[in-house]
Amino acid sequence: MKVVERTGAQGAEKFYLIAVVQGLFLTLGHVIKNLFNPKRMSVVFYPEQKKALPPATRGRHRLMKREDGTPRCTACMLCATACPAECIHIKAEESPDPNIEKRPEKFDIDMLRCVFCGFCVEACPLDAIRMDIPDVTIADYTRESLVYSKEFLMNHDNKDVVTGYNPPRPVQLTHGPHARP
Amino acid sequence: MTDLLLSQVKLSGESQFGTDEYVVNMGPQHPATHGVLRLIVKLDGETVKETIPVLGYLHRSIEKISENRTYPQCITYTDRVDYVSAMSVNLAFALATERLMGIEAPARAQWLRMVFVELQRLASHLLWMGAFAGDIGALTPFLYGLRERERILDLFEMTCGQRLTYNYIRIGGVMIDVLPEFVPKCRAFLDYFEPKIAEYEGLLTYNPIFLERTKGVGVISPEVGINAGICGPSLRGSGVSCDVRKQQPYLFYDQVKFNECLETAGDCWSRYKVRMNEMRESISIIRQSLDRLEPGPIEAKMPPVLKAPTNSEIYSRIESSRGEMGVYLVGDGTAKPWKVKYRCASFSNLYLLDELTRGWKVADIMAVLGSLDMIVPEVDR
Ligand code: SF4
Numbered sequence: 001m002k003v004v005e006r007t008g009a010q011g012a013e014k015f016y017l018i019a020v021v022q023g024l025f026l027t028l029g030h031v032i033k034n035l036f037n038p039k040r041m042s043v044v045f046y047p048e049q050k051k052a053l054p055p056a057t058r059g060r061h062r063l064m065k066r067e068d069g070t071p072r073c074t075a076c077m078l079c080a081t082a083c084p085a086e087c088i089h090i091k092a093e094e095s096p097d098p099n100i101e102k103r104p105e106k107f108d109i110d111m112l113r114c115v116f117c118g119f120c121v122e123a124c125p126l127d128a129i130r131m132d133i134p135d136v137t138i139a140d141y142t143r144e145s146l147v148y149s150k151e152f153l154m155n156h157d158n159k160d161v162v163t164g165y166n167p168p169r170p171v172q173l174t175h176g177p178h179a180r181p
Numbered sequence: 182m183t184d185l186l187l188s189q190v191k192l193s194g195e196s197q198f199g200t201d202e203y204v205v206n207m208g209p210q211h212p213a214t215h216g217v218l219r220l221i222v223k224l225d226g227e228t229v230k231e232t233i234p235v236l237g238y239l240h241r242s243i244e245k246i247s248e249n250r251t252y253p254q255c256i257t258y259t260d261r262v263d264y265v266s267a268m269s270v271n272l273a274f275a276l277a278t279e280r281l282m283g284i285e286a287p288a289r290a291q292w293l294r295m296v297f298v299e300l301q302r303l304a305s306h307l308l309w310m311g312a313f314a315g316d317i318g319a320l321t322p323f324l325y326g327l328r329e330r331e332r333i334l335d336l337f338e339m340t341c342g343q344r345l346t347y348n349y350i351r352i353g354g355v356m357i358d359v360l361p362e363f364v365p366k367c368r369a370f371l372d373y374f375e376p377k378i379a380e381y382e383g384l385l386t387y388n389p390i391f392l393e394r395t396k397g398v399g400v401i402s403p404e405v406g407i408n409a410g411i412c413g414p415s416l417r418g419s420g421v422s423c424d425v426r427k428q429q430p431y432l433f434y435d436q437v438k439f440n441e442c443l444e445t446a447g448d449c450w451s452r453y454k455v456r457m458n459e460m461r462e463s464i465s466i467i468r469q470s471l472d473r474l475e476p477g478p479i480e481a482k483m484p485p486v487l488k489a490p491t492n493s494e495i496y497s498r499i500e501s502s503r504g505e506m507g508v509y510l511v512g513d514g515t516a517k518p519w520k521v522k523y524r525c526a527s528f529s530n531l532y533l534l535d536e537l538t539r540g541w542k543v544a545d546i547m548a549v550l551g552s553l554d555m556i557v558p559e560v561d562r
Pocket residue numbers: 079082083084085086087088109113114115116117118119120121
């Protein structure tokens with residue numbers, strides 16, 4: 001068996017007292033600075049205090065609505081195709097509006113599989129899906145409640161929550177009330 | 182019962198107690214293994230006779246899943262290969278795909294990639310420094326390191342909206358341009374951060390306790406290191422020049438001035454010192470890249486569906502925070518790769534663990550394991 005002999009500190013150095021005191025001086029400096037200026041501390045008292053999320057945050061999804069409250073989504077399946085986690089499940093149905101071909105009958109996002117990559121938002125030509133609700137603590141007790149339904153995703157007042165995760169998109173839509181500015 | 186116990190006590194000449202081999206499981210849930218790595222340690226007293234790493238606890242089959250995803254979708258999986266340094270793996274995959282398909286990213290995207298990859302190197306080295314010092318008993322550097330890392334993550338969040346898995350560096354460019362206030366904020370951070378390195382070094386570098394735990398421990402000689410395929414800062418600690426940024430420059434690394442950090446002793450302390458010096462070099466690279474940042478497009482013109490040529494293959498490598506990160510791709514003319522293979526630095530660096538810890542004490546396993554900067558998701562993939 002191989003045993004390696006240590007050749008380290010010898011004699012008085014073995015007590016490490018000087019080293020300990022030196023280190024303490026450095027940390028003590030920080031303690032004193034922080035005591036006199038608590039605002040300088042890099043501590044957030046989560047969950048009582050929450051850091052403001054920047055506008056670019058990729059947060060919880062929502063489905064945008066038209067003025068009349070119907071979803072903007074036309075069930076084109078582009079987001080479901082782009083999704084690397086295969087977590088968007090859409091079932092299309094015919095729309096009663098003659099100007100619109102299809103609408104989603106079912107639009108489920110499985111949050112347990114979602115990786116928050118943002119590809120769905122980038123893929124959507126109608127700006128119908130956004131990830132701008134600044135909620136990063138998505139947790140629940142059952143698996144079923146984390147599969148977000150169309151109703152849940154549309155349960156918002158259609159306002160810009162924050163400036164929004166809004167990357168440049170290849171297709172600019174120009175017609176209708178839901179055209180992108 | 183007493184008989185059984187007594188029968189195990191062997192009477193020998195000097196000592197009443199014989200020394201039997203003693204097998205201890207370190208992990209899979211052990212704070213020092215930084216993830217779920219299991220080490221079977223065979224001990225004699227406190228002396229290590231053998232260390233056997235058991236891998237696979239974090240295997241998610243990323244390489245196989247990638248075969249069923251399109252090239253852009255694979256980028257989201259690369260985020261999870263090494264989540265402490267996700268930008269580097271993003272870049273490794275994006276560069277490999279670009280080389281396979283003959284795409285050239287515009288200049289602004291290249292400079293932005295350099296800024297972000299080097300910021301990521303800072304963040305990764307900070308976390309490593311904290312964890313390494315924590316492993317061998319100094320908790321303060323961990324808190325200090327994370328404090329600064331937080332500000333880097335804020336810069337990332339401001340730009341791409343995520344703090345850990347960015348999906349920022351894309352094939353043919355980057356996801357989104359930086360905000361106008363990014364450049365001044367980044368410069369302010371660098372000015373704030375540069376003196377902090379001296380502070381960490383004041384706590385650790387020449388501290389006798391730290392020196393005793395790391396000096397001369399786990400020495401990798403250059404020959405052994407090269408033969409075992411060790412790479413990155415771990416090999417540069419032995420004085421072997423192996424920086425891919427210098428040897429095979431990618432992005433614009435040939436246009437910025439930086440030094441390759443080398444130490445000669447090859448022990449844990451040298452590997453520590455190499456990483457601390459690398460942080461200073463990264464700061465200089467980021468500053469130079471920010472100077473060269475000019476307005477322009479951030480994404481190359483590409484077909485809507487990316488397809489690799491039939492029977493094409495490529496091995497492309499970059500210097501990630503942990504060492505050489507290679508991506509091997511085989512294209513078969515469809516939108517999905519036929520084969521993806523990641524060559525990860527953590528995996529090859531782990532190879533020497535047994536040899537480096539033999540004969541040392543149990544506590545030294547932590548020092549050696551920490552100094553190799555191993556990340557379990559990258560080992561298992
Ligand atoms: S964020 Fe990504 S994983 Fe989540 S639903 Fe959208 S495309 Fe799918």
